[in-house]
Amino acid sequence: xxxxxMTFWFEFAxxxxxxxxxxxxAMARAAGVSVxxxxxxxxxxxxxxxWSTSPFTLYPAKGAYxxxxxxxxxxxxxxxFARPAQFPANGLLAxxxxxxxxxxxxxxxxxxxxFGAQFAEARDIADPVVIADCAARTGLPxxxxxIARSDTNKxxxxxxxxxxxxxxxxxxxxxxxxxxxxxxxDRLEAALAHAQRI
Amino acid sequence: xxxxxMTFWFEFAxxxxxxxxxxxxAMARAAGVSVxxxxxxxxxxxxxxxWSTSPFTLYPAKGAYxxxxxxxxxxxxxxxFARPAQFPANGLLAxxxxxxxxxxxxxxxxxxxxFGAQFAEARDIADPVVIADCAARTGLPxxxxxIARSDTNKxxxxxxxxxxxxxxxxxxxxxxxxxxxxxxxDRLEAALAHAQRI
Numbered sequence: 001x002x003x004x005x006m007t008f009w010f011e012f013a014x015x016x017x018x019x020x021x022x023x024x025x026a027m028a029r030a031a032g033v034s035v036x037x038x039x040x041x042x043x044x045x046x047x048x049x050x051w052s053t054s055p056f057t058l059y060p061a062k063g064a065y066x067x068x069x070x071x072x073x074x075x076x077x078x079x080x081f082a083r084p085a086q087f088p089a090n091g092l093l094a095x096x097x098x099x100x101x102x103x104x105x106x107x108x109x110x111x112x113x114x115f116g117a118q119f120a121e122a123r124d125i126a127d128p129v130v131i132a133d134c135a136a137r138t139g140l141p142x143x144x145x146x147i148a149r150s151d152t153n154k155x156x157x158x159x160x161x162x163x164x165x166x167x168x169x170x171x172x173x174x175x176x177x178x179x180x181x182x183x184x185x186d187r188l189e190a191a192l193a194h195a196q197r198i
Numbered sequence: 199x200x201x202x203x204m205t206f207w208f209e210f211a212x213x214x215x216x217x218x219x220x221x222x223x224a225m226a227r228a229a230g231v232s233v234x235x236x237x238x239x240x241x242x243x244x245x246x247x248x249w250s251t252s253p254f255t256l257y258p259a260k261g262a263y264x265x266x267x268x269x270x271x272x273x274x275x276x277x278x279f280a281r282p283a284q285f286p287a288n289g290l291l292a293x294x295x296x297x298x299x300x301x302x303x304x305x306x307x308x309x310x311x312x313f314g315a316q317f318a319e320a321r322d323i324a325d326p327v328v329i330a331d332c333a334a335r336t337g338l339p340x341x342x343x344x345i346a347r348s349d350t351n352k353x354x355x356x357x358x359x360x361x362x363x364x365x366x367x368x369x370x371x372x373x374x375x376x377x378x379x380x381x382x383x384d385r386l387e388a389a390l391a392h393a394q395r396i
Contacts, residue, residue, distance in 0.1 A: 049257050059247050061368040065381055072388070170259040183263055186384045190270070 003034040004177075004195040009164055010111075011042040011172040012091030012098070013054070015070050018119045019185040020173040021111050022079055031192045037102050037111065039095040040164045041157065042172055049170065054088040070119075073185075080120035089118060090126035096157055097131055097148040101140055110138040201232040202375075202393040207362055208309075209240040209370040210289030210296070211252070213268050216317040217383040218371040219309050220277055229390045235300050235309065237293040238362045239355065240370055247368065252286040268317075271383075278318035287316060288324035294346040294355055295329055299338055308336040 008024060010017040028035045046054070056063035067083055074081035094114050101110040113134040117123045123130045128145070135144055147153060167176055175182040175191035177198060182191035206222060208215040226233045244252070254261035265281055272279035292312050299308040311332040315321045321328045326343070333342055345351060365374055373380040373389035375396060380389035 049259075059368060061247075061366050064366060065368065065379055068379070069381070069385075076388075168259050168262060170257060170263065181263055181266070183267070184384075186382075187267075190274075 003032055004198065005034045005036065006191060006195040007036045007038055007176045009038050009040055009167075009169055009172060009174040009176070011040060012094040012114060012118070012125055013088035014042065014172040015056075015066060015087075015119065016185045017173045018070075018115045019073060019077065019079070020188055021115045023077065023185070023188060025108055025112075027188065027192060031196055033192050033195045037098075037108060038160050038164070039091075039098045039102075039111070039157075040161045040169075040172070041092065041095060044161055045165055045170060048165065057088065080116070082120055082122040084118055084122040084124065086124050086126070089124060092126075093128060093131050093148070094125045096153055097135065097145055099153060099157055099160070100144050100148045101135070101138070104140060104144075106138050106140060110134060110140055113138050201230055202396065203232045203234065204389060204393040205234045205236055205374045207236050207238055207365075207367055207370060207372040207374070209238060210292040210312060210316070210323060211286035212240065212370040213254075213264060213285075213317065214383045215371040216268075216313045217271060217275065217277070218386055219313045221275065221383070221386060223306055223310075225386065225390060229394055231390050231393045235296075235306060236358050236362070237289075237296045237300075237309070237355075238359045238367075238370070239290065239293060242359055243363055243368060246363065255286065272317075278314070280318055280320040282316055282320040282322065284322050284324070287322060290324075291326060291329050291346070292323045294351055295333065295343055297351060297355055297358070298342050298346045299333070299336070302338060302342075304336050304338060308332060308338055311336050 006028075008020065010021060024035065051058055056066045071081055098107070098111050098114065101107040114125055114131065117130055117134055118125045125131060132145060135142075164174075168181055171183055173185055173188075175188065177191065177195045180194060182188075182194070204226075206218065208219060222233065249256055254264045269279055296305070296309050296312065299305040312323055312329065315328055315332055316323045323329060330343060333340075362372075366379055369381055371383055371386075373386065375389065375393045378392060380386075380392070
């Protein structure tokens with residue numbers, strides 16, 4: 001019998017995606033749920049809502065709260081947390097490389113390493129040196145970054161972002177099981193429970 | 199020794215405030231936390247963010263998700279749920295009456311009755327007949343609605359809304375313990391735990 005399946009949508013610039021990226025592998029294993037990781041870009045989705053950048057930048061009260069909430073949640077979850085100077089980061093290169101990395105057995109570890117570089121070490125993931133360092137630390141083949149820059153891979157990321165919009169996604173992280181959408185790290189448990197039920 | 203104290207900020211038009219209004223009394227009692235209920239108006243706070251109405255109306259994908267999420271959360275919590283035709287409701291009269299009602303021992307019950315009328319019976323709480331019916335069902339004194347319409351009470355609601363903005367509130371429900379802000383029904387447990395710790 002196939003295992004229950006869920007799709008995990010995340011954006012590398014998204015603070016709350018950090019929480020899910022770190023929590024998900026162990027939780028999915030425990031729940032017996034198979035998860036497809038799909039990095040996508042929030043930029044085009046925010047632009048369609050009329051936003052030129054993150055709502056946490058556009059709405060300062062919401063942004064101030066988010067940083068406090070992240071610090072508290074990370075402390076509760078035992079995750080290191082350091083606020084990067086640049087927010088939101090440009091997560092384009094990270095997403096392109098992750099898309100290739102996720103075809104490799106250490107792909108999820110690469111994603112965790114990139115999120116850790118950004119939100120535990122406060123490094124700028126737009127810097128190709130940081131991404132190359134994360135790939136090296138994860139033990140990924142050195143040609144992966146070149147493959148990530150191929151036209152085929154760029155088109156695949158655009159297609160994933162279009163698919164996210166078509167699924168009704170408006171933020172990250174999000175989780176889908178068929179047409180059922182769960183938004184936010186706070187719904188990770190509910191999404192896994194739903195995946196187990198069907 | 200005084201009991202730990204928390205302030206609960208809510209808006210009568212807010213769907214997720216329904217969840218907290220229904221859950222809070224039993225949870226606060228169990229936690230031994232004393233709670234001050236402060237109904238306020240999100241309208242002026244949204245207007246300061248440049249929004250003319252609820253973000254769930256301004257952003258259709260977010261709105262569609264919210265209704266689905268509410269239906270799921272209510273089912274999980276064992277709460278009745280019916281989507282009212284009018285959203286967001288004008289919660290001005292409800293907030294004014296609640297402010298007076300909360301000086302009465304059955305004030306929290308009145309708030310629960312109004313939220314139930316809106317989100318379990320799909321009635322329009324802008325209708326004074328609905329509010330009067332809720333007051334009667336709660337067993338509140340009949341003159342309460344007249345007192346609610348006094349200039350003193352109107353000014354008090356404006357002052358509460360100003361105080362909410364000054365505390366950095368940007369949505370509802372919210373919970374504060376001193377300067378520490380928790381936003382959303384999903385943070386009710388964390389807010390009570392924080393109140394217990396200090």
